[in-house]
Amino acid sequence: MKVFKFGGASVKDASALRNLAQIVATQGGKQELLLVVSAMGKTTNALEQVYGLAFTGQDFSTALDESRQYHLSIVNELFPKREHPVYERLEHLFSQLQQQLQSIQSRPHTQYDRNYDQVVSFGELISSVIVHYFLREQGIASAWVDSRKYIQTDNTWREARVDWAWTERVIKRDLPDLLQEQIIVTQGFLGGTNNGLATTLGREGSDFSAAIFAYSLDAEGLYIWKDVAGLLNADPKRFAHTVRYRELDYQETVEMAYYGASVIHPKTIKPLANKSIPLYVKSFLDPTAEGTKICDCRFEKLSPAYIVKDNQCLVSFSAKDFTFISEKNLGTIFNALSELRLKINLMQNSAISFSICTDYNEKRLKQLIETLQDQFSIHYNTELQLFTIKNYDNESIQEITKDKEVLLEQRTRTTFQVVCR
Numbered sequence: 001m002k003v004f005k006f007g008g009a010s011v012k013d014a015s016a017l018r019n020l021a022q023i024v025a026t027q028g029g030k031q032e033l034l035l036v037v038s039a040m041g042k043t044t045n046a047l048e049q050v051y052g053l054a055f056t057g058q059d060f061s062t063a064l065d066e067s068r069q070y071h072l073s074i075v076n077e078l079f080p081k082r083e084h085p086v087y088e089r090l091e092h093l094f095s096q097l098q099q100q101l102q103s104i105q106s107r108p109h110t111q112y113d114r115n116y117d118q119v120v121s122f123g124e125l126i127s128s129v130i131v132h133y134f135l136r137e138q139g140i141a142s143a144w145v146d147s148r149k150y151i152q153t154d155n156t157w158r159e160a161r162v163d164w165a166w167t168e169r170v171i172k173r174d175l176p177d178l179l180q181e182q183i184i185v186t187q188g189f190l191g192g193t194n195n196g197l198a199t200t201l202g203r204e205g206s207d208f209s210a211a212i213f214a215y216s217l218d219a220e221g222l223y224i225w226k227d228v229a230g231l232l233n234a235d236p237k238r239f240a241h242t243v244r245y246r247e248l249d250y251q252e253t254v255e256m257a258y259y260g261a262s263v264i265h266p267k268t269i270k271p272l273a274n275k276s277i278p279l280y281v282k283s284f285l286d287p288t289a290e291g292t293k294i295c296d297c298r299f300e301k302l303s304p305a306y307i308v309k310d311n312q313c314l315v316s317f318s319a320k321d322f323t324f325i326s327e328k329n330l331g332t333i334f335n336a337l338s339e340l341r342l343k344i345n346l347m348q349n350s351a352i353s354f355s356i357c358t359d360y361n362e363k364r365l366k367q368l369i370e371t372l373q374d375q376f377s378i379h380y381n382t383e384l385q386l387f388t389i390k391n392y393d394n395e396s397i398q399e400i401t402k403d404k405e406v407l408l409e410q411r412t413r414t415t416f417q418v419v420c421r
């Protein structure tokens, strides 16, 4: 069997959905197929905003209605018969969502992360229902599966951790039989706790969901359909000249994702590598084109990969008593970072100070400073960029650092990183 993952851009409007159905019909072949879909277009961002209003006790009805209208306009175009069951399902989901939001609004400012998951998860529930009915409409037998019942997680809201054994067991128990008769359509990004609440796996987490299903079903391949030709060595929106990798090994891909290449969610690779399941990154605009294959393979020389992280913050700590930065000091700093879920993108130690580069998050940075200011003097710069070049050469370093003010630089044999303004 195969797993196909369709992200937000590939389900963003009626013509995108027609294209999806076409891909399923032509590329799915005669094999068993499970589809993992993201929320439509920019729905997750829109729901984050709606949620923000409800959470702070404000009126969310206009913002919610915008999202409802957006989905309805797609459905209107795809299902001309108004008595089609998709309309009832859609209205039902939106009324459940509205009830959630009302109850959040009536008790504002409580349990941000937990309630976030209960609200934002509707994006994928709605899109998967629409995709499911549309495939049926096209004569493709399809079953809708609720991934909250299959991807079992803990309650680390917004970044839930998967209970692999439980998840694999229930997927293997139920889905293979279902797959023999029809295509399965399920949601990316979502999991569920054992007391029936929705969780999310982190932004852009649908790739990871697809990998979880592929792993649990021992898929022959995972296909991620994107609006780019495959895995490129740089973001074409930022770099004029990009090259597509034809093949990459798992390790190389994990590293790129780790440094922030936004092509694939970083957690996607490990489950696939564990079972040697190849990952194909392909273009939904040109489905027969080759794309990129990620598998067990090794290369001598790869083109340099350029990865940019914006909105970075460089924080440096020095001990207030003028002592050197000791392992004990570092322990204190790391603990605080981990408590606040601040991730280190780069770090460097010197005699009297320790510096980290992290995604800028005003609230968490303030908390970090409050926690540590008794022991350390802390300075920081914001609005920085972190550039990573994997498999760098002199030319690529030159290209990145010219005309920039460099605040910190680091290199290993394969990787060059620089924090700039």
Ligand code: ASP
Binding pocket: 007, 008, 038, 039, 044, 045, 123, 188, 189, 202, 203, 204, 205, 206, 207
């Ligand atoms: N819809 C979610 C997001 O936008 C998950 C995903 O698309 O992968 O982050």
Ligand code: MG
Binding pocket: 007, 008, 009, 038, 204
């Ligand atoms: Mg996406």
